[in-house]
Amino acid sequence: MTTYRSWAYCPASRQNAIKPAWTDFDLHKETGSLLPFGNGRSYGDSCLNSDGIVIDGRLLNRFISFDVEQGILRCESGATFADILALTVPKGWFLPVTPGTKYVTLGGAIANDVHGKNHHQDGTLGRHIRCFELKRSSGKKLICSPEKNTEFFAATIGGLGLTGFISWAEVQLIKIPSSFIEVETTAFHGLEEFCALSEQANVKHRYSVAWLDCASSGKQFARGLFMSGNHIDCDKKSKSALHEPTISIPINFPKQAINRYSIRAFNALYFNKNRLSAGKPTKQHYDDFFYPLDSIGNWNRIYGSQGFYQYQFVVPPSKLVVMEKALNKIVASGLGSFLAVLKEFGDLKSPGMLSFPRPGICLALDFANRGNITLKLLQELDHLVMDAGGAVYPAKDVRMSSQAFQSYFPNYSEFEAYIDPKFSSDFWRRVSDKKT
Amino acid sequence: MIKKPDNETIVIFGATSAVGQMLARIHAESGDSMILVARNLDRINRVAADLRTRGAPLVECLHSDFDNTQKHSELLENIEERCTDIAKYYFFYGSLPEQKECEASWSSTHNALMTNFLSVVSLLTLIANKVEKETGRGIVVVSSVAGDRGRQSNYIYGTAKGALTIFLQGLRNRLYRSNCSVTTMKPGFIDTPMTRDFDKGLLWVKPEKVAQDIYKAASRRKDEVYTPGFWRLIMFIINNIPEIIFKRLSL
Numbered sequence: 001m002t003t004y005r006s007w008a009y010c011p012a013s014r015q016n017a018i019k020p021a022w023t024d025f026d027l028h029k030e031t032g033s034l035l036p037f038g039n040g041r042s043y044g045d046s047c048l049n050s051d052g053i054v055i056d057g058r059l060l061n062r063f064i065s066f067d068v069e070q071g072i073l074r075c076e077s078g079a080t081f082a083d084i085l086a087l088t089v090p091k092g093w094f095l096p097v098t099p100g101t102k103y104v105t106l107g108g109a110i111a112n113d114v115h116g117k118n119h120h121q122d123g124t125l126g127r128h129i130r131c132f133e134l135k136r137s138s139g140k141k142l143i144c145s146p147e148k149n150t151e152f153f154a155a156t157i158g159g160l161g162l163t164g165f166i167s168w169a170e171v172q173l174i175k176i177p178s179s180f181i182e183v184e185t186t187a188f189h190g191l192e193e194f195c196a197l198s199e200q201a202n203v204k205h206r207y208s209v210a211w212l213d214c215a216s217s218g219k220q221f222a223r224g225l226f227m228s229g230n231h232i233d234c235d236k237k238s239k240s241a242l243h244e245p246t247i248s249i250p251i252n253f254p255k256q257a258i259n260r261y262s263i264r265a266f267n268a269l270y271f272n273k274n275r276l277s278a279g280k281p282t283k284q285h286y287d288d289f290f291y292p293l294d295s296i297g298n299w300n301r302i303y304g305s306q307g308f309y310q311y312q313f314v315v316p317p318s319k320l321v322v323m324e325k326a327l328n329k330i331v332a333s334g335l336g337s338f339l340a341v342l343k344e345f346g347d348l349k350s351p352g353m354l355s356f357p358r359p360g361i362c363l364a365l366d367f368a369n370r371g372n373i374t375l376k377l378l379q380e381l382d383h384l385v386m387d388a389g390g391a392v393y394p395a396k397d398v399r400m401s402s403q404a405f406q407s408y409f410p411n412y413s414e415f416e417a418y419i420d421p422k423f424s425s426d427f428w429r430r431v432s433d434k435k436t
Numbered sequence: 437m438i439k440k441p442d443n444e445t446i447v448i449f450g451a452t453s454a455v456g457q458m459l460a461r462i463h464a465e466s467g468d469s470m471i472l473v474a475r476n477l478d479r480i481n482r483v484a485a486d487l488r489t490r491g492a493p494l495v496e497c498l499h500s501d502f503d504n505t506q507k508h509s510e511l512l513e514n515i516e517e518r519c520t521d522i523a524k525y526y527f528f529y530g531s532l533p534e535q536k537e538c539e540a541s542w543s544s545t546h547n548a549l550m551t552n553f554l555s556v557v558s559l560l561t562l563i564a565n566k567v568e569k570e571t572g573r574g575i576v577v578v579s580s581v582a583g584d585r586g587r588q589s590n591y592i593y594g595t596a597k598g599a600l601t602i603f604l605q606g607l608r609n610r611l612y613r614s615n616c617s618v619t620t621m622k623p624g625f626i627d628t629p630m631t632r633d634f635d636k637g638l639l640w641v642k643p644e645k646v647a648q649d650i651y652k653a654a655s656r657r658k659d660e661v662y663t664p665g666f667w668r669l670i671m672f673i674i675n676n677i678p679e680i681i682f683k684r685l686s687l
Contacts, residue, residue, distance in 0.1 A: 021454065021629040022479060059454070059629070062482055063489035075489075087490065 004054055007300055008043040008307050008398065015048060019056040023076060023167040027055075027137045033424040034137065036161040038108025039080055041101055043310040044398035045426035046160050047108075052424060055165060057107055063087065064168055071173035072130065077107030077166040085286070093173035094231070094286070096128035100341075102291050107166040112395040113158030113352040115345070117207035117229075117290070120198075123348030124357055125171075126157035132169035137422035141167075146351065155418035158352030160394060162428055164420045177233035181207065181289040183282050186226045187275045189219075191324055194226065195361070198344040201228040207289075209343050213271055214327070214336030214365055215264040222327055224342060225274050234283055248297030252305040266338045293339075303368050308337070309398065311378055312364035314345060314357065315390035322388040323361050326381055330365070333377050340365035353415045356393045364396070375399060394427060405431035443493070445469040445519045449502070449559065450529025452479045454628035455578065457486075458647030459526065464492035471496045471515055471522075474529070502529055503550050505558040512562050524574040524654060525563055527556055532630050538592040545592050552596035557603055564607060573616040576654045577604055581622050581662065584671050587687040601660075608659060617657035621650050624667040 004015035017037065018030065027034065033052030040047060048054070060078035067073075071093045073084065081095055081102040088094065099114040113126045122128070131145035134152055142164075144153035156163045184205075188194050194210055201208045205228035212224040293299050300308070315322045330336040340363065347359040367374050382404050385392060391408035392400055406412055416432070446463055450456050451472035463470060464487040472487075472495065474480045480497040487495050496518050500511050515522070533548035556577065567573040582590055583597030601620055608618035625631065625640045634640075641664055649663035662668040677685075 019629070019632065022482070024478075062457075062486035064482075064485050066489045 004037060004048065004056075005040060006044055006047055006398070007041050008303075008310055008396075015050060016053045017056045018053060019059060021059045023060055023133075023135075027135060027165065027422070028139055030422075034165075034420075034422050035425045036077075036107060036111065036165050038078070038105035038111070039103050041104045041108065042112065043396040044394070045430070046112075046394050046397070046428075048426045049424060050426055051429075057105060057165070060167065061105075066091075068093075071175060072170060073173055074168060074170040075106065076168045077110075077132075078105050080105050081109070088173055089176070089179050089286070092176055094176045096172060096174050097122055097125040098290055100291065101294055102287075103294060106169055106171070108161075110157055110166060110169060111159060111161045113350055113355040113357075114395075115357045117209045117343065119348075119357055120202040120208065120344060120346035121206050121348075122174075123346065124158075124350040124352065124355055126350045126352045126355060127348065128172045129157065130170040130172055132156070133167045134163060135165040135167050137164070137420050152418055154351050154353045155415055156352075157350065158355040159415065159418070160354065160425065160427065162419045162423045162425065164423065176231045178231070178236075179286050180232055180234040180236060180283045181229040181286060182232040182234075183227055183229040183284050183289060184279075185274060185282075186279070187223070187271070188226055189221075189223045191222050191320055191327070191361075194222070194224065194342060195320065195344070197226045201226065202344065202346070204230075206230050209341060211270070211274075212327075212340040212342045212363070212365075213267045214330050214340040215267045215334070215338075217331050221331065222324070223271060225271065229284070229289060232283065236283060249299060249301040252301045253303070263336070263338055270338070303366070306369045308369050309367045309374060309378060310364065310396040311367065311381065312362065312393040312396045313381065313385045313390055314360045314362040314393075315385060315388045316358075316360045317344075319388040319390070320361065322384055322390070323363065326363070326384050329377065329380060329384075333373075335367050335370065335374055335377055337366040337368060353411055353418075354394075354409050356391055356395070358391065360390065364393070394431075397427070400431060402431045402433040443467045443469070444523035445471070445494070445521060446524040446526060447471045447473065447515055447522055448526045448528060449473045449500075450527065452476060452483055453528045453530075454630070454643040455623070455626060455646050455650070456526070456528035457483055458643045459528070459650055460487055460492075461490055462647060462651045464488075464490040464495075467491055467493065469494035469519070471498060471518055473498045473500050473511070473515075475499070475501050502555045502559075503547070505555055508555075508558050509562055512559070512566075522573070524576060525567075526650075526654075527559075527575075527577040530578070530630075533592055535588075535590050535592060548592050549596050549599075552593065553599050553603075556600060560603075560607065564611060567616045568611060568614045571615045573614075574619065574654055574657060575604075575607070575611075575616065576619040576621065576650065578621045578623065578650070579604070581624050581667050581671055584622070585674055585682070589687060617659075619653050619658050620660045621646075621653060622660065622662045622667065622671075624662070624664065624670070 030053055035049035035054050037047055037054035037056045057078040060076040062076045064074040068091050081104055097116045099116055109125050113124045115124045134142045134144050134156055142149045142152055188197055208228040210224045210226045343362045345357045345360055345362055386407045448456055448460055452474040472480050477499045484495040484497050498514055531551045538545040579601045580597040582594040583601045586594050604618050604620045623646050626643055626646050627636055627640050628643055646663050653661040
């Protein structure tokens with residue numbers, strides 16, 4: 001038994017695991033339920049299988065082929081985005097879609113159909129996956145693509161690892177002129193201003209995202225910083241990509257460290273510091289633009305050993321009032337933290353059946369774990385999101401009810417048909433109302 | 437990372453081992469060519485594809501089951517056919533025998549000694565006679581801290597590695613005049629598929645870290661190197677416990 005944790009530390013469970021070194025490992029001989037485990041960056045329990053076994057895929061990180069002319073990369077599923085970028089960026093290619101950390105595996109990224117700051121232009125990662133091999137517990141290996149085994153292709157993208165084990169995948173990369181992004185920062189007050197900025201920026205910028213102050217009320221309610229960027233040609237000497245965090249949090253902070261005063265102070269400081277630099281475009285290395293938190297190893301430890309909750313939800317574009325209502329609730333509770341991210345999703349459809357992103361406005365933020373008070377707030381938010389026809393992101397969830405899940409993902413019953421009979425997860429047992 | 441003046445060609449025996457793969461990646465990323473030898477051809481081909489993608493200009497794969505010493509001269513001819521200018525020979529293969537099984541059976545003990553010691557000696561006998569006539573070559577062999585002192589929990593493996601360490605000392609001494617370096621690597625606990633059944637504590641390290649240490653030691657033409665470095669201290673203490681006490685301990 002080894003400790004496998006999700007990124008938010010709650011729940012921490014001891015977990016049986018196997019760690020195959022070659023993709024031809026045998027799924028057949030394992031008894032008990034199985035679940036693929038990538039690099040443990042899912043926040044909640046979708047990456048845990050406490051009754052069964054997880055298949056730790058991190059040794060399966062070999063490249064298979066890289067077509068430098070066409071930007072097509074095929075590699076085993078345990079390769080991380082950091083591994084991939086280290087190979088492809090010097091040759092002028094970048095990942096088509098990336099989340100806020102590069103320490104995720106390709107297999108995990110497909111299973112969660114990750115999105116990034118370019119959702120309005122490029123959609124989710126699933127749109128850029130050319131094909132993959134899915135190992136089923138029956139011993140069958142299925143090559144899935146938009147043309148072949150299409151149902152399994154659709155079910156596996158965003159399928160939370162439940163349809164089988166992805167042994168390798170092929171992804172179409174995007175061409176970049178350098179490893180730098182030109183970034184513009186603009187301060188805003190209120191959600192209308194955010195939407196106006198977003199509408200303008202999304203036409204001419206591939207990437208856009210906003211940081212939102214979730215602690216201030218009154219005149220400063222919903223203030224934030226809007227950042228947009230494009231890949232640019234830049235002769236600035238490229239620093240070498242980050243291999244390991246520059247600093248690391250060695251231990252769990254005491255739980256008193258994160259409180260409404262420290263959070264309010266941080267938010268005010270961050271807003272005012274960056275407002276000053278707003279206006280003039282700056283050139284940022286891709287590590288600084290996409291992965292600011294990767295430079296701090298184990299940043300999750302600042303929330304202490306009791307962990308935290310992350311809550312990410314999307315509401316349709318017409319439901320801006322609901323977003324405002326939710327934000328009011330969060331500010332009033334004083335429980336919101338400093339890592340709040342606001343993003344407008346576009347309407348490019350993902351091939352994934354259970355894909356989370358959909359047109360609308362999306363907010364993601366952390367809550368220190370204060371037990372029932374926090375859970376109660378999140379439940380209230382759930383009701384707002386459900387009523388608005390929105391959704392909460394399973395990759396970050398550890399507590400949504402089966403009723404909530406089924407309302408967010410109405411085609412879950414269609415998905416069920418493609419689940420591998422031997423695969424399950426803590427998340428799935430909860431939201432599908434099955435106890436086995 | 438240390439910059440080498442020119443790209444070179446290396447041979448890796450046991451290229452599909454966890455540390456062997458990581459070491460090969462470092463060489464591939466710095467543009468070296470390589471000949472990979474391992475027991476399973478399908479697996480070497482997978483490793484080779486990875487190394488070509490990472491930048492190795494030329495990767496050749498050869499199959500050998502190592503224990504069959506009769507075939508060693510043929511294997512080395514095959515290598516020579518592919519490249520006559522080999523800069524470094526790396527030895528990564530090995531097996532971790534079950535101590536209890538070895539105690540019960542000479543045949544298990546024999547197998548363990550064959551894989552971890554005798555077969556390496558066989559290959560190095562042939563290689564030594566070749567590199568002795570050349571100059572500036574490097575031989576890098578992964579031994580183990582287990583070879584520093586016999587302990588009841590794994591002394592068969594320890595015997596093989598200890599004998600190997602002594603063989604390499606002699607070889608180093610002999611090849612000094614040919615300006616050929618012989619580097620003995622002594623890793624501690626590495627988190628690899630070979631050690632999957634162990635509970636991993638603080639002393640365990642990743643294969644990447646060990647591979648970096650080996651690459652550095654090989655480039656600097658070191659003699660005997662513990663990896664990670666703190667094992668030098670641990671083994672200094674262990675080696676200096678008087679036998680009269682040591683024999684009573686349950687290590």
